[in-house]
Amino acid sequence: MKLLLTSAGVTNQSIANSLVKLVDKPISEIKIGLVSTAKNVQYGNADWFTRQFNNLYKYGFNWIDIIDPSADGVDYKSALKDVDVILVGGGNTFHLLNQVRLTGFGEWLKTILDNKVYMGISAGSILATPSIAIASVDNGDENLCGITDLSGLSLVDFEVSPHSPEDVSMKGNEEYAKSIKNVLYTLDDNSAIEVNGKEIKVISEGKWHKLN
Numbered sequence: 001m002k003l004l005l006t007s008a009g010v011t012n013q014s015i016a017n018s019l020v021k022l023v024d025k026p027i028s029e030i031k032i033g034l035v036s037t038a039k040n041v042q043y044g045n046a047d048w049f050t051r052q053f054n055n056l057y058k059y060g061f062n063w064i065d066i067i068d069p070s071a072d073g074v075d076y077k078s079a080l081k082d083v084d085v086i087l088v089g090g091g092n093t094f095h096l097l098n099q100v101r102l103t104g105f106g107e108w109l110k111t112i113l114d115n116k117v118y119m120g121i122s123a124g125s126i127l128a129t130p131s132i133a134i135a136s137v138d139n140g141d142e143n144l145c146g147i148t149d150l151s152g153l154s155l156v157d158f159e160v161s162p163h164s165p166e167d168v169s170m171k172g173n174e175e176y177a178k179s180i181k182n183v184l185y186t187l188d189d190n191s192a193i194e195v196n197g198k199e200i201k202v203i204s205e206g207k208w209h210k211l212n
Contacts, residue, residue: 002196003118003155004203005125007162008090008189009052012205016059018194022117023084031063032056033083037070037099038091038123041144052089052121070099077108085117088124090162093135096123097152098145106153118155122162125193128155130182137161138172156195158183170209177211184211 002022010016023030039049056064065083069076080086086109088096100106106127109118118128123141126132129152135141161173164186177184185193190206202208 001113001118001155002116003120003128004192004194005120005128005156005160005187006192007122007125007164007166007187008048009121010055010059010061011190013059014203014205015190015192016061018192018203019061019085019117019119022194022196025084027060028062030061030085031083032061032065032085032087032119033080034064034066035076035086035088035105035124036066036068036091038089038093038096040068040070040091040099041095042091048090069103069105076103076105080112083116085119086113087119087121088127090122090124092144093123093126093132093141094143094145094147096127097132097150098147100127100153110153110155113155125160125162125187127152129159130154130157131159131180133180134159134161134168134176134184137176138168140168156200158185158193158200160184160193161186162189164188164209165207173209173211180212182212185209186211 067079186209188206191204191208194201
């Protein structure tokens with residue numbers, strides 16, 4: 001399984017290079033399906049959302065489709081069938097997890113990742129881990145849907161804290177790390193984790209920490 005778990009997407013050349021390496025195709029041929037579900041309950045200034053697209057184009061990725069599995073009438077299985085990268089974008093992590101369950105997207109995703117790269121941005125990165133509880137640290141995402149089972153997809157056996165220290169403090173991360181058994185990686189907006197089979201590598205032009 002190949003994953004690229006980012007804090008804020010493709011924000012530098014190192015992360016862009018990592019994605020190209022994982023896909024193992026010329027960048028001009030890479031097809032990305034961006035799952036936008038987590039954005040649906042985030043209102044106000046969406047500059048952070050548009051930057052996800054702008055940065056992909058900036059670093060040379062020019063085939064991007066937008067798919068929302070929670071939208072009425074969307075056949076996400078067909079829409080994502082031929083993409084190389086399934087990019088699960090940022091937004092509200094609790095809403096994302098709830099919709100991933102309700103639509104069956106999460107279980108379907110696990111069956112098709114042998115020949116695709118999973119990329120996460122913020123909430124999408126947290127989703128791939130064993131638990132999404134980190135999303136509420138330091139007054140983070142609001143649990144709008146009231147879910148109590150915070151189990152993520154467990155595509156990896158560690159947890160990640162995106163936007164650290166931009167939005168999440170080191171103190172908040174350290175306190176959270178004490179409450180879990182998993183390793184916690186804190187990632188600033190210029191950092192990501194590359195998973196290629198059993199190999200785990202931090203890709204960073206910024207700052208990151210490994211706790212626990």
